[in-house]
Amino acid sequence: MELQQEKKKGFSAFAWQVVIVVATAGSLFHLYTAQFGLFAAPVQRSIHLLMGTVLTLALFPFGEGKRWGHPLLRVFDLILLLGGGFACAYMAFNYKELVSHVGLPTQTDIILGAALIVVVLEITRRTLGPALVIVALLALAYALFGDYIPGSWGHRGLQIDELLEYQYLTTEGVFSVALGASANFIFLFILFGGFMLKAGVGEFFNDLANKLAGHYDGGPAKVSVISSGFFAMISGAAVANVATTGVFTIPLMKRVGFKPVIAGAIESVASTGGQFMPPVMGAVAFIMADMLGVAYIRVCQAAILPGLLFFFALLYMVHLEAKRSNIKGVSKDSLPKLSTTLRRIHLVIPAVLLIGMLVMQYSATKAGFWSIVAAIGISSFSAETRMSFKTIIMTFVDSAKTLLPVMCACATAGIIIGVITQTGLGLKFASLIIEAAGSQLFPALIMVMLTCLILGMGLTVSASYIITVMIAGPVLIQLNVDPIAAHLFVVYYAVLSCITPPLALAAFAGAGIANTSPFLTAFQSMRLAAIAYIVPFLFVYNPALIWNGSVMEIFFACIQGVLACIAVGSALMGYLGGKRTGIIVRLLLFVASAAFFFPRYESIIAGAVLLIALWSMQKFMGSVGKSCQAPT
Known part of the structure; x- marks a missing residue:
């Protein structure tokens, strides 16, 4: 069935078999390292990037669907595969020797570095479009020609060899902490979300939310907030969550009287808000804990009250929308019985196990591994949800496909981060913002907010957070903002870029399901999420809100x-x-x-x-x- 569907999309049978083999091997590799220990950073990240490169080139062939597309153009894909694949494999097998080349790169290092950057930018273009690629190209141009820029924004300018060496041979460029987050945490939790979905937890959350809130005024909308919020807390991917739960919640909201644009907006905001809430926060919780050098549980503690306020505000606004539009709930007779729904409560055991292991200070990777094992095991309790071998393999494939935009964004974010650190742009940005704000906190917060919203558009929350915190984080910390509050401030606006025009990807996904205007949905999403734009200012000025x-x-x-x-x-x-x-x-x-x-x-x-x-x-x-x- 899956093979036939992929053929209809234009993939050859051979390419699809490659996807199945590589996705399965890559998933097993990440599960193995989660349980038995990660490899050295260059090895883990280069193998991760190699997997993503092969999958992207197979799933997004050059010229696919275009009038000028031709099978001979697959030669271009083959060249990219050889160049990017060899660069990644060379790093994985020779990283100890390559580390010694820093400062004295060989011609091979320079060529492979150039090839890898070209491949990363091209696979990012295919999965995410041109926006992030343009930003990365501007960053590279700034690195090479910064000596032509007058004033404080300029720098001495880098030689091409310096730039490529830094990008390829260090863990500050392509193989930076951004790609490390994707290789160590993000893919593991995408897998966890995929297996939880296959186990039927999405339907369980939806049925439970229906029973709890479906009969109240505007009930289906409140169900959307509760069920999508619950699932997004685990999946950590706003757009994927809209596409998963929105197909159930949005038509039901429209059926009881909500306007399509409102229905799409409610689902988009609820799915986005799940990334504010522990335990996963789009994998940002683990990255933040690592970057701040604090315990994971401290990050969760700081995030919990602002996240609860967000969902309280959203439910309140949905309630008011239902009251002013006189939208009633669903008849109690048509709702699932609570006793029937609670028979499936065992489906949440993997999520409880995940939280429990993290609280007991197990590593995020080990907690993720055993939670995935538990999800597969728990699903076998019912014949309806029991996973066959084929289902497990297809979950590997679906999860790997979901990963690709995230991985490509993280790899390209690494290029940008490399330029920021090598040219000192981050420190310059901080000093210039502080100077422009007159050393006053409020105007600096506004500037940082706008920076995060702009840089985060079109990116996953993890990539957006890493890029923006490198640039904007030092600004707030220099103004004596609590470091956790500063990082959480950046996280909020990185997440909110998912529903903020012009590239409001989560809102656009909701609009597609609701069959309404994407931009109107985005603006309605901003209205419903208004408190989320305000809460970061509250906890910056009042750290008690982040449990301080x-x-x-x-x-x-x-x-x-x-x-x-x-x-x-x-x-x-x-x-x-x-x-x-x-x-x-x-x-x-x-x-x-x-x-x-x-x-x-x-x-x-x-x-x-x-x-x-x-x-x-x-x-x-x-x-x-x-x-x-x-x-x-």
């Missing part, structure tokens, strides 16, 4: 966050106290929400008093509310 303070300070930070969510949500949705609000009330709600952004008890109390007064007016003074209602 006394119990009382953390408690008041939670109250502050909840009240801010209510005020912002009501202002944006134009609904409070069971009635639509007028323009004046909405403006006053924004004033109330602004009061919650200051970590001072007087400010919080003043905002709370105003919010309660507005709610009371809306609830009990109907004539006043009606007199200032804005047109719908």
